[in-house]
Amino acid sequence: MDKQLLLLISLQELDIFRKEKKNEEKVGFEIDNIKKMKEARAKIVSQLKDHIYRKYTRLIKRYGNAVVPVVNNACQGCYLVLPTQMISSDQLNESIVTCPNCGRILYWTD
Ligand SMILES: [Zn+2]
Structure with missing residues (x-):
């Protein structure tokens, strides 16, 4: 599988997980985990090509999912x-x- 595509799938998993955790944050979701997730996200984003990350961000904002x-x-x-x-x-x-x-990024599963 294309490396950028794999990165995008991981990034989306992380973003959706973070979104789900937002409510828990309010009731004391551990700061440590948030920090770790932010670091993991930054690492993924740093490996993505600019135009692909921009496309991802646009799609997430519009639809809530991108890949x-x-x-x-x-x-x-x-x-x-x-x-x-x-x-x-x-x-x-x-x-x-x-x-x-719809312009979403597609991947094929077995
Ligand atoms: Zn579509």
Whole structure:
């Protein structure tokens, strides 16, 4: 799998986890964990190409998620069935591919 794509998936997991933890923060979610997560996030972001991170940020703000799997040839963000030429590519997961409808970043699972 493309390294940038893997980084994006990890970043999104972290961001969603952080969002879920926000309520707990108020009731005393350990400062230590927050610090560790921030460090992990910064490390991921430092390895991402600028334009890819900007795309990610835009998508997260707009939809709440940015990277979605393709299941049964459909984008799991907007459920558009992807054009055949996209699905039949042998380069799946080897580059950053976005959904032609919603623009989310796509990845294929086995
Ligand atoms: Zn889509």
